[in-house]
Amino acid sequence: MSRSAPDxxxxxPAPADQSAxxxxxxxxxxxxxxxxxxxxxAVQSAFALTCLWAGWEFxxxxxxxxxxxxxxxxxxxxxxxxxPISAFMALRRLLTDDQWDPVHPAGLxxxxxxxxxxxxxxxxxxxxxxxxxxxxxxxxxxGRALGWARPLPRxxxxxxxxxKYLLLAFxxxxxxxxxxxxxxxxxxxxxxxxxxDARMLAFFLNPSGTTLAVLALLGALxxxxxxxxxxxLCPYGALLGLAALASPLAVRRDAxxxxxxxxxxRVCPGGIRVQEKLRVNSPDCVGCMECxxxxxxxxxxxxxLPGGRRLPxxxxxxxxxxxxxxxxxxxxxxxxxxxxxxxxxxxxxxxxTLGAF
Numbered sequence: 001m002s003r004s005a006p007d008x009x010x011x012x013p014a015p016a017d018q019s020a021x022x023x024x025x026x027x028x029x030x031x032x033x034x035x036x037x038x039x040x041x042a043v044q045s046a047f048a049l050t051c052l053w054a055g056w057e058f059x060x061x062x063x064x065x066x067x068x069x070x071x072x073x074x075x076x077x078x079x080x081x082x083x084p085i086s087a088f089m090a091l092r093r094l095l096t097d098d099q100w101d102p103v104h105p106a107g108l109x110x111x112x113x114x115x116x117x118x119x120x121x122x123x124x125x126x127x128x129x130x131x132x133x134x135x136x137x138x139x140x141x142x143g144r145a146l147g148w149a150r151p152l153p154r155x156x157x158x159x160x161x162x163x164k165y166l167l168l169a170f171x172x173x174x175x176x177x178x179x180x181x182x183x184x185x186x187x188x189x190x191x192x193x194x195x196x197d198a199r200m201l202a203f204f205l206n207p208s209g210t211t212l213a214v215l216a217l218l219g220a221l222x223x224x225x226x227x228x229x230x231x232x233l234c235p236y237g238a239l240l241g242l243a244a245l246a247s248p249l250a251v252r253r254d255a256x257x258x259x260x261x262x263x264x265x266r267v268c269p270g271g272i273r274v275q276e277k278l279r280v281n282s283p284d285c286v287g288c289m290e291c292x293x294x295x296x297x298x299x300x301x302x303x304x305l306p307g308g309r310r311l312p313x314x315x316x317x318x319x320x321x322x323x324x325x326x327x328x329x330x331x332x333x334x335x336x337x338x339x340x341x342x343x344x345x346x347x348x349x350x351x352x353t354l355g356a357f
Contacts, residue, residue: 036293036313037267040127043317044134051131054078055201062198065347075197075346077338080107083196084236086188087111089175093184103188104196105336113327114236117320118243122250124320126230126237127269127286136230139222140269148223157271160225160232161284167235194341195353202354227269231284241283249287249316251280252304257297264291264301274301287316 054076061076063069080087083104090101090108101108114125126133143149152160175184187193207215221228230237253264255278264274270284274291292301292313303311331337340346 036289039317040288043128047129048131048134065343075340077106080104081110083107092176105339109331113324117323118240121316121319122285122287123240123244124287127288128317128320136222136227140226143223164238168238191349198350254300257300263294267294289313
């Protein structure tokens with residue numbers, strides 16, 4: 001859970017005036033990092049547009065089968081990517097019983113893809129695919145531009161990460177330990193789980209005042225403490241971060257050429273003190289490579305394998321897209337993507353759990 005343990009690589013001595021946490025960039029100061037930041041934003045935006053399209057198509061589908069909209073319409077299985085708890089339970093079933101989830105197979109496919117990204121390319125799902133990551137990327141950019149973003153001291157940053165690991169431990173205990181195989185199988189086939197996608201849609205379409213207030217608070221915190229949700233509260237980010245500790249890929253810093261400017265740390269989404277590490281193997285590294293783009297010394301920072309071999313800076317972003325598309329193609333070809341029941345049957349289940357849509 002601590003950042004210092006996995007980042008035990010010796011650091012080059014820092015000048016006395018760099019020993020404290022680096023300050024935020026002055027108002028209006030433009031940090032470097034053009035190509036990695038732009039590529040990351042482009043990949044995030046492409047996946048976010050895909051999510052918006054899937055959400056619209058799913059809305060059309062639910063409206064049609066509930067008799068409230070024109071049709072026919074097709075249910076996009078990718079909406080199951082917004083059902084992380086169901087996918088997490090299905091992952092346990094896959095590991096223990098070697099059975100792919102027959103209810104929300106696309107959700108399990110997306111979760112497996114995210115874990116593969118973490119094992120191969122750091123926490124790349126968070127850094128390049130997750131739409132919440134895009135929102136916090138934009139909030140962080142706005143916070144820096146307004147001069148509101150503030151770094152945290154080391155101990156405060158470590159304390160900030162505690163809640164997401166506690167949430168992950170809670171989900172592991174309730175779904176992997178306390179629930180036996182029979183109870184798990186029974187839950188996955190209940191109307192409640194089958195209709196989880198429609199309940200998720202209803203949540204977004206009709207948020208309560210409390211929900212809007214919480215979202216506004218999280219957005220405000222994201223302006224002041226960049227990537228607040230990702231760093232403090234996301235249990236799946238915690239899971240992927242732990243998996244990423246086994247990744248052979250990591251940012252390496254050339255201590256001999258480093259000028260200790262602190263720009264790499266200022267742009268890091270995980271708040272990692274990059275200028276103090278030789279190899280960034282932190283569970284908070286999302287593989288965004290913005291630190292490499294912000295570095296003013298060519299070749300000082302970049303992705304590398306354990307032997308020190310440097311790799312192209314674009315590899316994590318493009319590699320994550322390739323992993324997700326490959327798993328999608330495999331799932332489509334093998335029947336592990338779409339298990340949509342007949343519309344009439346699904347409409348009955350939706351009415352049973354939601355009432356009027």
